[in-house]
Amino acid sequence: xxxxxxxxxxxxxxxxxxxxxxxxxxxxxxxxxxxxxxxxxxxxxxxxxxxxxxxxxxxxxxxxxxxxxxxxxxxxxxxxxxxxxxxxxxxxxxxxxxxxxxxxxxxxxxxxxxxxxxxxxxxxxxxxxxxxxxxxxxxxxxxxxxxxxxxxxxxxxxxxxxxxxxxxxxxxxxxxxxxxxxxxxxxxxxxxxxxxxxxxxxxxxxxxxxxxxxxxxxxxxxxxxxxxxxxxxxxxxxxxxxxxxxxxxxxxxxxxxxxxxxxxxxxxxxxxxxxxxxxxxxxxxxxxxxxxxxxxxxxxxxxxxxxxxxxxxxxxxxxxxxxxxxxxxxxxxxxxxxxxxxxxxxxxxxxxxxxxxxxxxxxxxxxxxxxxxxxx
Ligand SMILES: [Zn+2]
Numbered sequence: 061x062x063x064x065x066x067x068x069x070x071x072x073x074x075x076x077x078x079x080x081x082x083x084x085x086x087x088x089x090x091x092x093x094x095x096x097x098x099x100x101x102x103x104x105x106x107x108x109x110x111x112x113x114x115x116x117x118x119x120x121x122x123x124x125x126x127x128x129x130x131x132x133x134x135x136x137x138x139x140x141x142x143x144x145x146x147x148x149x150x151x152x153x154x155x156x157x158x159x160x161x162x163x164x165x166x167x168x169x170x171x172x173x174x175x176x177x178x179x180x181x182x183x184x185x186x187x188x189x190x191x192x193x194x195x196x197x198x199x200x201x202x203x204x205x206x207x208x209x210x211x212x213x214x215x216x217x218x219x220x221x222x223x224x225x226x227x228x229x230x231x232x233x234x235x236x237x238x239x240x241x242x243x244x245x246x247x248x249x250x251x252x253x254x255x256x257x258x259x260x261x262x263x264x265x266x267x268x269x270x271x272x273x274x275x276x277x278x279x280x281x282x283x284x285x286x287x288x289x290x291x292x293x294x295x296x297x298x299x300x301x302x303x304x305x306x307x308x309x310x311x312x313x314x315x316x317x318x319x320x321x322x323x324x325x326x327x328x329x330x331x332x333x334x335x336x337x338x339x340x341x342x343x344x345x346x347x348x349x350x351x352x353x354x355x356x357x358x359x360x361x362x363x364x365x366x367x368x369x370x371x372x373x374x375x376x377x378x379x380x381x382x383x384x385x386x387x388x389x390x391x392x393x394x395x396x397x398x399x400x401x402x403x404x405x406x407x408x409x410x411x412x413x414x415x416x417x418x419x420x421x422x423x424x425x426x427x428x429x430x431x432x433x434x435x436x
Pocket of ligand 1 (some may be wrong): 300372374375376378387388389390391406
C-alpha cells in the first residue's frame with residue numbers, strides 16, 4: 061500500500077461518532093519499548109482529566125479503556141528489533157484497530173476524539189517525503205526508496221556483459237561485432253531499470269528522484285526515461301552502485317533539504333500560477349474552508365507547524381477563529397477546538413484532497429491556501 065492509499069484507508073475507518081484513541085509512540089530504542097506501557101498509562105491519566113473524556117457516556121468510556129488495554133497488550137508483545145515509531149488507532153466499540161509502522165521520529169502523544177488524529181502523521185510525511193535513488197552503471201542497477209521514512213532497496217540487478225569472441229578475423233570485424241553486442245546488452249539493461257522505475261513510481265508516486273552512478277552511464281540511462289520521470293530527477297551524483305544501502309543514504313542525506321526546497325518551490329509556483337492566472341486558487345482560512353466545504357480543493361497547503369485555536373460546528377463543519385457561540389451557517393452551537401487546521405484537514409481528507417505541509421516560507425499564501433479543481 062502506498063502512502064496515499066494508506067491515508068485514504070485511515071480516513072475511511074468508520075467509527076460513527078464513537079470515541080477513537082490515537083497513540084503516537086517513539087520506540088526506536090529497546091529502552092523506549094520497555095517503558096512504553098508507563099508512557100501510555102501516563103498519557104491516558106492526563107486524557108482522563110480532559111472535557112472530551114469526562115463528557116463520554118459510561119459505555120464510551122469503557123470503549124476507550126479497552127483501546128488503551130489493547131494498545132498496551134500490543135506493545136508488550138513486541139519483540140526488540142529495528143523500528144522507529146508507531147501510530148496506533150483504536151476504537152474498540154466499532155472494532156477499529158490499525159497499527160502503522162512509521163520510519164521517522166514522532167512525539168509521544170495520545171488523542172481521544174471522535175475520529176483518528178492524523179495531523180502528526182501527515183505533517184511527518186510532508187517532511188520526510190517519498191523519493192527514490194537510482195544507481196546505474198553498465199554492469200549494475202539499483203533502486204532504493206524512502207517511503208514513510210522507511211529506507212529500502214527494491215531493485216538490485218546485475219548486467220552480464222557478453223564476453224568478447226576472439227576467434228580470429230581481420231580488419232576489426234569481430235571487434236566491431238563485439239562492440240555492438242556490448243552496446244545492445246547495456247541498452248537492454250538500462251531499458252529494464254527505466255521500466256522498473258516507471259512501475260515503482262506508479263505505486264509510490266515519488267516526489268523526486270536522485271540519480272547516481274558514473275557521469276557517462278547516467279546520461280546514457282536518462283535517454284531511456286519517460287519525460288515525466290526525467291522531470292523528477294532533482295540531483296545527479298557520482299555514487300558507486302556497489303555501495304551498501306546505509307552508505308548510499310548517508311551520502312545523499314545532505315542533499316535532501318535542497319530537494320525538499322525545490323519540491324516545495326514547484327508546489328508554490330503552481331499555486332501562484334493557478335491563483336493569479338487561472339483563478340484556481342484560494343488563500344486564507346475562510347476562503348479555504350468555503351472551497352473545502354464545496355469539495356473544490358485539489359491540494360490543501362498549510363505552512364508547517366501552523367495551528368490556531370477556534371471554534372467548529374459539528375453539524376456543518378464550519379470553522380472560525382472568532383468566538384461565535386452559534387454557527388453563522390446553520391445556527392447550531394459551536395464547539396471549541398485546539399486546532400482549526402485539523403478540522404480543515406478532516407474535510408480535505410473526506411473530499412480526497414491532497415494535503416501538503418510546506419516548510420518553505422509561503423509568503424502571501426501563508427498560513428493556508430489551496431489549489432482548486434475548477435476555476436472559481
Ligand atoms: Zn453549522
